[in-house]
Amino acid sequence: MNSGLLRKKIKRDRALYLMLLPVLIYYIVWHYIPMWGARIAFQDFKYIGTNEWVGFKHFKMLFSSPVFLRVFLNTITISAMKIGFFFPLPIILAFLFNEIRSSGYRKIIQSVIYLPHFLSWVVIAGIFISLLSSPLGVVNQIITFFGGEPVSFMTSTRHIRWIFVVSETWRSIGWDSILYIAAINGIAPELYDAATVDGANRLQQARHITLPSILPTIITVFILNMGFFMNAGFDQVFNMMNDAVINKVDIIDTYVYRVGLTKGNFSLGTAAGLFKGVIGIFLILGTDRLSRKTSGEGVW
């Protein structure tokens, strides 16, 4: 495209570009300019005076910690569990919403399941601790009613990671389904009409029309989620962890918060952030490439 044509197009759509400007400013000011600060990962940060360049000292400190391997594996495991078990659920939910014919009923249900998204993890942790406490929590009351033995879920190393998955699902399933619902709503109704005429039932329509139509959205969301793979959910873990399970749920973020940020060691915190960011970029690029090979769809 030559520059004259581009200028013409920009002039024509200037109102749209103007609307885009605040978002552009936001990203530059809050996301791109701060990246310059990431250099303190390679420096000894000084509150006053010039930072001293120390190379990979803080990365070495991070990787040589006796618990680094454990917190790294915990991070990967919790993230993998969340993506593996949680990721398909909003898609399934969006499919189910699509089958609800009464729009009033659908709106009520949608509003109800969006609500948990607006609760903070402090509140959600309180709710789950109360529900799962032993022996007086509701869940244990039900277990004992049916003759079972109460289980101390929150202190059980077998259960705690699953509690993260379940609580994440409870909080985010409704909110995360919005994108898929919007994608489904964008499918041309004629396709369904034609399929109905051809004798396709609801399940066949979902499989052969809805799913292929929203596949690019699913793939894009999945690839972007991979970028956050190393963020296993600081707020959630921080509020739900306790001494009994700390070695099963201590993730890179909680470790860096304890050892780095609360002690003013910003260089260590930045090194950890950079490490996570680099892994995230590789995961995004790798997943994108894999997706292109297998399905022909990618983010870019």
Added chain:
Amino acid sequence: MKRILLSSLILILSVSSIFAGGAQDEAPMQSDDVTTIRIVGKDFSPSDEVNLQHLRNIEAGFEKATGEKIKLELVSVPEGAYGEKLNLMIMAGDIPDLIYFQGGDEVIANQGLLVDLTDYVKNSAVMQDVLMDFNKERLANYPYLLWIAPPRARTAVIREDWFNEAGGKMPVTVDDYYALFSTIKKNHPEAAVVTDTGNTGRMDFTFNQAFGITATWVKENGKYVYSKVSQAEKDKLAFYQKLYAEGILDNEYITTKWDTMEDKLYTGKVAGAFGTAGIVLDIYSDKMNENQGVGLVVLPPADGVGRGYSVSSAKETRGWAISTTSEHSDLVFELLEFLATDEGQFMERYGIEGIHYNMEGDKVVLTDKKGDWWPRFHEVMSWDAPTPLLGPAGMKGWEYILDYAVSDPDFPIPEELSPTWDALGNLYKEYSFKIISGEYSIDKFDDFVAEWYKLGGDKVTEYANSVLN
């Protein structure tokens, strides 16, 4: 195209510079005879009128006492975790004259940003008078934080009616405690006897010394050993395991937070808890009276190998620091000194006249708003309040502190050992809960000790012996 990009960039930079400029505080005003002192503290917001009134009172009192005019200016800290936000504020170059720290100060002190208070304190008659021995020991180890307040020891309290029902005899030894707790449990099987908040840290104040955990680092076979891997710790965990198994120790203590601990106490789910000696015990007692119609009995530390509340001498974990960038550090210390005098303490402890107290002749009469007030700077334990500030429970707690506080010759862990120390702490947390809850037998303690040394405990122990010997 280039022109468009250039124009956009200029626009973005202009907008961002406007926003950046708008976020900065105004520079402190300074006239010839009034010195402005900028202060930052936790829950000490300039948007609270009471705080501002308190500062105006201090300014007037300071001028009267010293003849010097000061203007105290509070710096607001963004909402959120104080330590984190404070660090970010200092990182951005905004360094007030007087800073309250609650952790995160060591890195800043190591970079020479905090004034060494040794000479100030040494030459101050007021400070020499009001500082307790443990404060002086902490200042000798780490001369950057000044914190004048009673040691934060947690004292055991138990509801009065159940205590009396169980015989009403004050327990002395660990066996006495066990007998008292067992009787209460027998009388009230539906409730636990004591609870704690996420670990046994509060309960340890009552039992540590009795089991022989007389300091953070104890001597075993002529060598300093970390108390949590000592034989005394093993004995204590075996005792806690018994309390847990019998339902005396709340089986949910691990997920209990401070607010749920209080709730359990006020609703009769537990007979007792552990609270900071002083005003906190009065609050517990008042709320117990409101909710259950009974008061609380304050219990002393258990007697055994030793008796007392260990007070670490490593360093102050919180306190006030003067920044080296302050142009008025002498004056700032004078202010801290003034606040520790009788005049300063009057303001600090009673609050604002007309809100928290009224004067009836020479007598201070506390109002029902007194409960909302807390000292912003110092709480001098030896200050003789003309009208008592504490109720019976609070006073009893302080008495125990005065009688039983025992110095613990601890030291700060150096930065390079910090990740190892964190890992060792987590290992203890996991094993101690599993032992207490009965998931592991007490014999597993030996495995824990072996693992602790293997994980880096040997290095820390070596360092400890080099410091303490």
